[in-house]
Amino acid sequence: ITSKARRTPDLLPRDIVARAIYTEVKEGRGSPHGGVFLDIFSRRTPEDIKRKLPAMYHQFKELGDVDITKEPMEVGPTGHYTMGGIRVDPDSQETRVKGLFAAGECAAGLHGSNRLGGNSLSDLLVFGRIAGHHAAKFAKATGAKGVDQGQIDEAEREVLAPFDREGGKNPFAIREDLMNVMQKHVGIMRNEEDLTAGLKELERLKEDVAKAGISGNRHYNTGWHETLDLRNLLIVSEAMAQSARHRKESRGGHARSDYEEMDKGHFSKVNTVVSAGGNGMELREEPLPPMPDEIKKVLEEDG
Incomplete structure (x- = not known):
């Protein structure tokens, strides 16, 4: 932190650093594996690095044969929050x-x-x-309630269905496909074309998940767990992509190359809400609730 209480460039917020890395890679200045080089050894002693970053030191050394006390490491952006x-x-x-x-x-x-x-x-x-x-x-206050047996039977059929589709789509391959789709189309920098393409890809992945099959039994079956998780991951992925396409601005962690400025008008006054509808997801805007008086008071005192 400088004397003017400003962060130095190497301590900028993660979203800004991530977008900077993205730009370097996109414009052809990235590292061999699609990231950038991070140099900490020229700023810290080997003892400092090993003491403060022991896990990172051992991971790079054991898995990549890279000694971060002597050479730069390749890094790239990832989902954080x-x-x-x-x-x-x-x-x-x-x-x-x-x-x-x-x-x-x-x-x-x-x-x-x-x-x-x-x-x-x-x-x-x-x-x-x-x-x-x-x-x-x-x-x-509510107490124990009975559960409709028909609902239990339906839920059981749904979660066990992948066992009847042995030889179907591999859930781990579907997950990797989903990760690549979201990274490519709904990642750090977004735009209308990518988001629309991503939503089409998600529709394809829904069909793949419906065909996902597993073998074995229910004991510690990671393929089964993966198949069940994929349904939820697709819901979240679609909600994110739909909302990102709707919000035609850049704000905080949401950055669009076709709308680079923050909208201080309409989009500063609404939340984007996604809910299940009769024909899939429904998206609507709802006004931001008024700021409580006690919070206003704190902000005024700090200001």
């Missing part, structure tokens, strides 16, 4: 499903368009406690 998430009531953390509560990274609303480093743990502890308190309160 999801700012969006499940809509919850801010006072109880209850979702739109009665009796279902969410907190932490899966819940939306706290970080806005970009998370400040270190806030995740505070988020989890504070709002996790609130969610637990209200969940216990709800359970105590």
